[in-house]
Amino acid sequence: MGRCRSTLGLKLTGLLLLLAIVSPVLLAFLAINVAQLEQLRGVNRVDLYRLALSLAPFSRHIRWQTGAALARVGEAEAAATTLLPLLNEQLNPQIAQTLLTALVDADRMTEALQVYQQLPTRTMINPDTATRMLTAVRSMQHDLGSNRTQWLFATAFGLDFESKDSNSLVSQSGSESFWVTDLGLELFSALNGSTRRDFLPLAKRSESIAVETIVAQTLDVSVNELSLGPEQVVNGDFARWDSQRGAPVGWSPSYMTNGKIWNVGLFVLSVRDEIAQVRGAYIESDESKEPARAGFWHLTPIRIEPHTPYVLSFLYRTDGIPPQPTLQATVWVTAEPFVLIQNDYPLPSTEGRWKRVVIIGWNQSGRRTTIQPLLRSFSIGVAEFTQISLRKIVVPQFIHPALTMVVIQNVDR
Numbered sequence: 001m002g003r004c005r006s007t008l009g010l011k012l013t014g015l016l017l018l019l020a021i022v023s024p025v026l027l028a029f030l031a032i033n034v035a036q037l038e039q040l041r042g043v044n045r046v047d048l049y050r051l052a053l054s055l056a057p058f059s060r061h062i063r064w065q066t067g068a069a070l071a072r073v074g075e076a077e078a079a080a081t082t083l084l085p086l087l088n089e090q091l092n093p094q095i096a097q098t099l100l101t102a103l104v105d106a107d108r109m110t111e112a113l114q115v116y117q118q119l120p121t122r123t124m125i126n127p128d129t130a131t132r133m134l135t136a137v138r139s140m141q142h143d144l145g146s147n148r149t150q151w152l153f154a155t156a157f158g159l160d161f162e163s164k165d166s167n168s169l170v171s172q173s174g175s176e177s178f179w180v181t182d183l184g185l186e187l188f189s190a191l192n193g194s195t196r197r198d199f200l201p202l203a204k205r206s207e208s209i210a211v212e213t214i215v216a217q218t219l220d221v222s223v224n225e226l227s228l229g230p231e232q233v234v235n236g237d238f239a240r241w242d243s244q245r246g247a248p249v250g251w252s253p254s255y256m257t258n259g260k261i262w263n264v265g266l267f268v269l270s271v272r273d274e275i276a277q278v279r280g281a282y283i284e285s286d287e288s289k290e291p292a293r294a295g296f297w298h299l300t301p302i303r304i305e306p307h308t309p310y311v312l313s314f315l316y317r318t319d320g321i322p323p324q325p326t327l328q329a330t331v332w333v334t335a336e337p338f339v340l341i342q343n344d345y346p347l348p349s350t351e352g353r354w355k356r357v358v359i360i361g362w363n364q365s366g367r368r369t370t371i372q373p374l375l376r377s378f379s380i381g382v383a384e385f386t387q388i389s390l391r392k393i394v395v396p397q398f399i400h401p402a403l404t405m406v407v408i409q410n411v412d413r
Helices: 003-038 046-056 060-072 077-090 092-107 109-118 127-140 146-156 164-173 176-180 182-193 210-220
Strands: 250-254 265-272 275-283 292-300 302-304 309-319 329-332 345-347 353-363 369-371 372-376 380-395 404-410
Touching: 046 060, 060 077, 060 092, 060 176, 060 182, 077 092, 092 109, 092 210, 109 369, 109 380, 127 146, 127 265, 127 372, 146 164, 164 176, 164 345, 176 182, 182 275, 182 329, 210 353, 210 404, 265 292, 265 309, 275 372, 275 404, 292 380, 309 329, 345 353, 372 380, 372 404
Parallel strands: none
Antiparallel strands: 250 292, 265 275, 275 380, 292 372, 302 369, 309 353, 309 380, 329 345, 329 372, 353 404
16 A cells, blocks of 8 residues: 555656646747737737746747747847857748847847858848848958858849849959959948938928928918828838838838849948938949839838829938939839829939928829839939828818829928
8 A cells, every 4th residue: 555655646746747847838838829819919929928938948939939029029139149049950041030130130240240150151131131241241351251242242232143144243242352343342332321320310301391281282272171191101201120021111122123124233222210221332234124223112002092182292312323314213103004103203313402202193093093102213322211101182172183293392491
């Protein structure tokens, strides 16, 4: 009997020990599942991810999910620290990109370059992270090796690594001698310029006349009777940033620069201090191909109602753009005729001054359709954009559809 009791006691002790070990892990996965359900609702429960990791610190999956959650809410330092222990294991591409981006965002650039050297050469990196890493490589004279430097170069400038048209430039970028040429120095200046801010303060960029007033004056209606509908543009001030995509929330980099049907072009795209910047550094000029261009494209199509007036407005400025190009900075919303404004609308150079563009137009196609604003540059030099807005114009009386009207004014006059 004593032996049976002893055996039973050992079994109970073992069961309790097993529960003590298993329960925290079960609780950790429960916390992760709840956090992920909350994420689907747009709620970031970083506290639940932290709890899960504290309960199951040896779970690779939970560590990855926690690091990714921290990165999503901009806690780059914590994300990098959380994910670094996974470096000893084989990282999938998504974890590797999250770790590199977190290290760069946390300004742990030396570590980011060291980590990159332990990963496959063609590890996926978003263009913004690649730009900052390549800038650091050049600034610190860090020797990554030619293949890794070429991969960063192609990614930073939105080039196809395998494209025959851009292959010559990509290949040259892996050589130290390339970076002391006039082109190499110009490209480094463009890369370095995209990572700092030396532009007008926010007070100088604020509008002096409300958009409603400009619309009322243009349409010759009372401003007291006019109102603007809900905002249709996502993140038009570029205040929210998706670090993993390396792009503002709701927007995507647009590169038409890879050769093939376009000329090869080198543009650096960046967003700093709520300003989207397109910096052109090099553009080929083969007349048999379309012009190279790059910019920021609104990800989600915006539905436009028929026979209804809309106002599209934004701030922009250009600097260092030569007078020769037929197209410099432009705004594109659709290729469809009779919808607001068709194809690229050319914006005059501003020589460093901020201007507000107000475009008033209708969808005269007779049916519902969609548009996707694209703000871009075809030129060497800098084009910058911010405060993009699209709203329905609401007035008590019917306004007969007319030709699109464009008003461009200095904002600091």
